[in-house]
Amino acid sequence: MAKVEQGYISTPEEEEFELRAHIGSVWSGGRLFIGMYTFLLASLAYTYFYLRSSNSGNLWRPNHMTAPMSFGWGIVLATALAAVLAVYGQWRFRRGGVADWQVAGWTALALLLGALMLQIWELTKLPFYPGASGYASSFIGWGVFNIATLIVSAYWVETTLARGMRLRTEIGGDRPTLSTHPSAQSFRANVASMTYFMGFVGVGAAFFFALFYLI
Amino acid sequence: MTISAERPVATSGGATTTTERVSWTQRPGIWSQHLGTAIVGAIVGYLLGHWLGNAIASSYPYVQNSGQNVIAVTLGEIFGVAGWLLGIGALNYPLAKLTGRQPAKEVDVQGWSKYFRYSTxxxxxxxxxxxxxxxxxxxxxxxxxxxxxxxxxxxxxxxxxxxxxxxxxxxxxxxxxxxxxxxxxxxxxxxxxxxxxxxxxxxxxxxxxxxxxxxxxxxxxxxxxxxxxxxxxxxxxxxxxxxxxxxxxxxxxxxxxxxxxxxxxxxxxxxxxxxxxxxxxxxxxxxxxxxxxxxxxxxxxxxxxxxxxxxxxxxxxxxxxxxxxxxxxxxxxxxxxxxxxxxxxxxxxxxxxxxxxxxxxxxxxxxxxxxxxxxxxxxxxxxxxxxxxxxxxxxxxxxxxNPDMRPLFMxxxxxxxxxxxxxxxxxxxxxxxxxxxxxxxxxxxxxxxxxxxxxxxxxxxxxxxxxxxxxxxxxxxxxxxxxxxxxxxxxxxxxxxxxxxxxxxxxxxxxxxxxxxxxxxxxxxxxxxxxxxxxxxxxxxxxxxxxxxxxxxxxxxxxxxxxxxxxxxxxxxxxxxxxxxxNPQKAPANPWDSRGLEWQTANPVPSYNFERIPVVLSDPYRYSEPGAPAVADLGDAGLVHAAPQD
The missing domain is CATH 1.20.210.10 (Cytochrome c oxidase-like, subunit I domain)
Structure with a gap:
């Protein structure tokens, strides 16, 4: 059956073409977004190594100043666990475990929000001033980027979960993991992209934790 | 998946019309979101951010020493931009998504006012x-x-x-x-x-x-x-x-x-x-x-x-x-x-x-x-x-x-x-x-x-x-x-x-x-x-x-x-x-005799661009080539014969 939309009639073939293009967009858009974010975080990593190697006035990291380790561990563990849960959730989702995915997703969201609160709290408890050294400046930069990253991640996870909850009604009670309804197909593509991004966030958190707390 | 060159023509009898929910913010008219509300949002946002910056930072020593509260200016700018985006309606969809709802249908507003709105x-x-x-x-x-x-x-x-x-x-x-x-x-x-x-x-x-x-x-x-x-x-x-x-x-x-x-x-x-x-x-x-x-x-x-x-x-x-x-x-x-x-x-x-x-x-x-x-x-x-x-x-x-790096970048x-x-x-x-x-x-x-x-x-x-x-x-x-x-x-x-x-x-x-x-x-x-x-x-x-x-x-x-x-x-x-x-002069659909696909649509271009999604048959540059195929099959509109022309 053809569908009238905005003054034109789409044939079933065209509907299918549009759907495939849309799913492809969600898929490639998710990966491109990761690429974009990689360049953003790479700018921070470049800054870290540039200031470290420049060591202007021997002020890269006087007295090996380090941000509070307890906060660092808390943030990285919460973020990494959220990433693992997102990956696990998708693994279960693909096998039809929608409830497992939802539980994993909401837990991941709680962990991300926890990490966000810890990150903000940490910035108020630093044992150095923002301009005390190259390290201190880079760390503040990381704090700001990490807050943004955690907000973006939490938003993506939350909107996906919320969409998943409403989807079942929309697709007539079918399971979103199996349904051929266009909304369900689009949703699955979004879940996959979100999971990739969460994996990326987890790796990024571990990388910068190593840079700022361990090295 | 390909779309065949011979596509079924949908008849009105076989068509379905969907009723879409339209947000009040997107409805035509002054009581909706447009450039005016964006300007108001920007002004209110700037003032709010500036006030907040003053409340936070006016007692900071470096602010007092310099006599310039850059925090107030920065927050003013940030809130101003946020107010601008909120006012124009850019944040409607991201906020609606938080509840898991599909976004309200954007109205394809006709006339000049569409250029002052958040058009998609x-x-x-x-x-x-x-x-x-x-x-x-x-x-x-x-x-x-x-x-x-x-x-x-x-x-x-x-x-x-x-x-x-x-x-x-x-x-x-x-x-x-x-x-x-x-x-x-x-x-x-x-x-x-x-x-x-x-x-x-x-x-x-x-x-x-x-x-x-x-x-x-x-x-x-x-x-x-x-x-x-x-x-x-x-x-x-x-x-x-x-x-x-x-x-x-x-x-x-x-x-x-x-x-x-x-x-x-x-x-x-x-x-x-x-x-x-x-x-x-x-x-x-x-x-x-x-x-x-x-x-x-x-x-x-x-x-x-x-x-x-x-x-x-x-x-x-x-x-x-x-x-x-x-x-x-x-x-x-x-x-x-x-x-x-x-x-x-x-x-x-x-x-x-x-x-x-x-x-x-x-x-x-x-x-x-x-x-x-x-x-x-x-x-x-x-x-x-x-x-x-x-x-x-x-x-x-x-x-x-490092001067040693110059040759590499040269x-x-x-x-x-x-x-x-x-x-x-x-x-x-x-x-x-x-x-x-x-x-x-x-x-x-x-x-x-x-x-x-x-x-x-x-x-x-x-x-x-x-x-x-x-x-x-x-x-x-x-x-x-x-x-x-x-x-x-x-x-x-x-x-x-x-x-x-x-x-x-x-x-x-x-x-x-x-x-x-x-x-x-x-x-x-x-x-x-x-x-x-x-x-x-x-x-x-x-x-x-x-x-x-x-x-x-x-x-x-x-x-x-x-x-x-x-x-x-x-x-x-x-x-x-x-x-x-x-002194407006109506433009022909293809005034330059171009083979480009963009010229094969009607003038003015309908909101949906193409009645049928075209099937592209050749590249658009085969000018003066005897027997060159048409650029695309436009479905019901028939084959487009834009070439060859001298």
Missing amino acids: NHKTVGLQYVVGVLLFLFTGGLLAMAIRTELLNPTTHYFSADTYIKIVSEHGTVMMMMATSIVVGPLGNYLVPLMIGSRRMAFPRIEAFSFWVFTAGYMVIFSALPLGGFPTGWTGYAPLQTQAGPGMIGYLFGFAVIGMGMMAAGFNMAVTIINYRAPGMTWSRVPILVWSLLATSALLTLATPTLFAAGVFGLLDKTAQTAFYVNEHGGSAYLWQNLFWFFGHPEVYIMALPGFGIVGEILPVFTRKPLFAYKVGAAGMIGVALLSFFVWQHHLYQSGI LTTELISIPTGFIYLVGMGTLYKAKIRFEIPMLFALALYFNFLIGGVTGVFLSDVPVNVTVHGGFFVLSHFHYTIMGGLLFAFMGGLYYWLPKMTGRMLNKKIGLWHFWTMFVFFNLTFFPMFIIGLLGQPRRVFTYAKNLQGLNDFSSVSAFLLGFSFLIFAFNMVYSLWI
């Missing part, structure tokens, strides 16, 4: 961008007139040295911001779906977001002037940046905001080109403009985050008192240069590639020849895009680079001239033995090749360390980049407007006035900027409001030419007003 129609966004970039261009141009007025005399001054450098800085920044979006925004958004046979962009809301963020960036950068301006030039170098007053916030935050728009635009464009090409639109049939926009989008998406990060670090230096760019506190002024140019040099190609894409579309139409070595041209664009990430340090030949910089040369030769090959129709778009295309030759050759000189060391920081460099950006991109953009405005507006631009526009612009562009090569070689530095007395003759010549160049833009503006409103 790519054609509306394209035309919004036309007005937006022209606003940027004309205000930046007025600042250029002020610069040339000051340089009329080395001893009689219209501005103080401080005011002069701030005008120069504002001019450069505004023009660079404009130039990054001048093709991707107006022509890219309008034309790409039409050229690839799509009914839409991949992410229409992101597309609309990119435009409204772009306009917010315009206001932020101009807010620098009432805040005292910034003295750094468009490059914003530290430590000047660190020492500058609150006007610097306008620069740093302005670039960050524009950067968000650029990333959004590039992201949407790239995803659309990859996924929404019509059946049969293989990569070897993709129009050269689309190739150029794909390469540009990759650069926008991947290089701009670095600019964004650099801007955020600068803002943190100003507000949180970090020391990213402060040598005395463990930072480095050179860090800014590296981050800035890691974006800044790809940006040069963000500006150059779409220009070549435009002339690549125009040349075959007006020579009635296939585009010479099409695949080499496309490969050249990808090559330029890739190499552009490896040349940034040539901007640091004289500062912040090599990469000279390497990039190879794919650039490919692109240039594609144009020359197309022109070879051609019977040219000297229509206005073609004149602008030819002017690009003339101007870019001068800009390109001087660029090769500048890539060499010894020459660069000699002429760096002077008018020679200034003239070089005006020849590449203005002489290249802006001429291409003008050619593109004359070429595609009949499709975009349904009106032909007046040819006689257009000829006046072209010749005054071409002649006075060259008379303005060519003398600057000589002025530069004779030692006049950039960004300084006085100069040696013996250079006054050349400067005056350049200034008078610049005023006449400015006048040429008035001719263009008059042509727009005259042709679109005073």
